[in-house]
Amino acid sequence: MSLNLSTRLPLRALLAQATRAGTRRWRPPIALKSTAPARQFWNKPQSPAPQPVPQQAPQEHLVHDASNAGQLDGMPAKHVAVNIDGDPRVFDTVFLRDSCTCPQCVDPDSKQKRFQTADIPENLEGSCRTVVDKEKGWVVEVVWQNDVPGYGPEHRTRHSIDWLRRALNTELELRGGVRSDERVLWDKDTIVKHNKWVDYKAYMTEDEALFDAISHLNKFGLLFLKNVPKSEESVVDIAGRIGNLKDTFYGRTWDVRSKPKAENIAYTQHYLGLHMDLLYTSNPPHLQLLHSIRAQAPGGESFFSDSFHAAHQLHASSAFHFRTLCTFPVTYEYHHPTQHYHYTRPTIELFPYPKYSEPTNLAIRHVNWSPPFQGPFEARIGGENQTALRNYISASHAFDKLLGSEENLYEYRMNEGECVIFDNRRVLHARRAFDATKGERWLKGAYVDDDVFFSKLRVLEEKFNGSWISDGVVRHAIK
Structure with missing residues (x-):
């Protein structure tokens, strides 16, 4: 199901495609309020080190499949971009971290959070990859840098594409006041x-x-x-x-x-x-x-x-x-x-x-x-x-x-x-x-x-x- 979002970022304004061998990359628009570039998932062929991106024709598709499974997307950043229904959607990593439902973060029995939103460091950053979850299927997995105190380097946050899509829909419908x-x-x-x-x-x-x-x-x-x-x-x-x-x-x-x-x-x-x-x-x-x-x-x-x-x-x-x-x-x-x-x-x-x-x-x-x-x-x-x-x-x-x-x-x-x-x-x-x-x-x-x-x-x-x-x-x- 494609999202029909009046405020979504147009694909052509965000993506550029390399015409020679190398990885496909894009950088977020200047309007992103981040001290580090947003990161995304893409079809990532095994290749040498990343090459500079010429400003040419836009990339046709961003997809999640076995070709990019288990591969981290670049350096940690305060924002990450996730492909949802063919378009990149930018999420603040604070939101992704605060919404974590792993057993370390949410008690499996009471369903209550084991940390406070106020515990999240202001300099939190994350790097992403796609993995297959045995219950949720393809999910976004975030590896954290500067995580909440008390959480070790092994801590991961996973969100399904369906969940992220619903989060976007909910925010925009609440903001638009359409009931x-x-x-x-x-x-x-x-x-x-x-x-x-x-x-x-x-x-x-x-x-x-x-x-x-x-x-x-x-x-x-x-x-x-x-x-x-x-x-x-x-x-x-x-x-x-x-x-x-x-x-x-x-x-x-x-x-x-x-x-x-x-x-x-x-x-x-x-x-x-x-x-x-x-x-x-x-x-x-x-x-x-x-x-x-x-x-x-x-x-x-x-x-x-x-x-x-x-x-x-x-x-x-x-x-x-x-x-x-x-x-x-x-x-x-x-x-x-x-x-x-x-x-x-x-x-x-x-x-x-x-x-x-x-x-x-x-x-x-x-x-x-x-x-x-x-x-x-x-x-x-x-x-x-x-x-x-x-x-x-x-x-x-x-x-x-x-x-x-x-x-x-x-x-x-x-x-x-x-x-x-x-x-x-x-x-x-x-x-x-x-x-x-x-x-x-x-x-x-x-x-x-x-x-x-x-x-x-x-x-x-x-x-x-x-x-x-x-x-x-x-x-x-x-x-």
């Missing part, structure tokens, strides 16, 4: 068509079913399980298939049912509007799970709305309102005698590389919307020449209208033995009022953090797809 995003924005019609119900037994016992379930959850932010045992521990088991539960002041699990003098409006029988949980904490939970154990009270229908879809709609209708919600600080608070949580964040949070002028690449990371748990505004609260608060009110009206519009709401009454899992940083949830005098409504809840969820997703992506995604960039599984 791979599998999320599917939805309104009511879309989620009704694509909604997924997963059998509890398959979810709990089959990794492929689990991968299908959490992949869907990552795309749509909403997933339902059926045939869940009516046990208070079922929600623990469901969340545990993903990873550790998030423990909060509500506990590892908590009960959603009506009770007198409730410390949370969710623990009443009253209507509860669209919201997200725990936005008054520094790291709100990524997933929320609600297992319906009792569903005997009339009413109490749940409904959900995709805030990312509404945000895209808002951007299309008013870029000014969208920017206002990206910048205006909203305070969330939970202030009780024994707990006091307080955090300020904008309504819409973007990834580091937003492109405001391109509605198809908004790069939304989180939406924060929880009106029941807002505290008083603390910044930009107004004055006769300040309009920020009024602008926020106008933008919030427009956003709220989109979130709660009939075409964007998915409504469902949870039956006993069902569990819903949803992305608490994307999908808003709400509940209609119910009559607690005519029956019990009891849901058992739990949370899972973002790190836990994405760790499990990456493990299963690598297992079943041979690749995984982080920071919006696809990394293919390689040796």
Whole structure:
């Protein structure tokens, strides 16, 4: 696979070919920040000492094969050039050394580094050769000069061409801010068509079913399980298939049912509007799970709305309102005698590389919307020449209208033995009022953090797809 890199060094600018007998050599452009010339691999015939290189026609190919196996490429240098898909790619030897995965550098069991990046000497240099690795095939092997203290002259670093190619791709995609995003924005019609119900037994016992379930959850932010045992521990088991539960002041699990003098409006029988949980904490939970154990009270229908879809709609209708919600600080608070949580964040949070002028690449990371748990505004609260608060009110009206519009709401009454899992940083949830005098409504809840969820997703992506995604960039599984 050839790399399509906008910043790659053109072959013609780098290579020159000798027209008489001798070795083929090239020198890097002056722009290389190195006190020694970059080194490369090439077809190296057995020949006398190297001859000067005339500036003539460019070399056609640089290849890795048996003809250059085991041959060091010149004197040590701070940069080396490696042929990848027909073009020379220049790497800083510090990067190659820091990435070493040999048993001396990375513990085979814990997979943790045995040295620090800060241990690498500033005058580190390396010489390269190609060798055949019994596991990785053809690899680049670097012999070090001025290695990390404690490493002897026998230490070698090996990297496969596939690994180096991925390193280049990852750097350029991160730098370019182009994100791979599998999320599917939805309104009511879309989620009704694509909604997924997963059998509890398959979810709990089959990794492929689990991968299908959490992949869907990552795309749509909403997933339902059926045939869940009516046990208070079922929600623990469901969340545990993903990873550790998030423990909060509500506990590892908590009960959603009506009770007198409730410390949370969710623990009443009253209507509860669209919201997200725990936005008054520094790291709100990524997933929320609600297992319906009792569903005997009339009413109490749940409904959900995709805030990312509404945000895209808002951007299309008013870029000014969208920017206002990206910048205006909203305070969330939970202030009780024994707990006091307080955090300020904008309504819409973007990834580091937003492109405001391109509605198809908004790069939304989180939406924060929880009106029941807002505290008083603390910044930009107004004055006769300040309009920020009024602008926020106008933008919030427009956003709220989109979130709660009939075409964007998915409504469902949870039956006993069902569990819903949803992305608490994307999908808003709400509940209609119910009559607690005519029956019990009891849901058992739990949370899972973002790190836990994405760790499990990456493990299963690598297992079943041979690749995984982080920071919006696809990394293919390689040796």
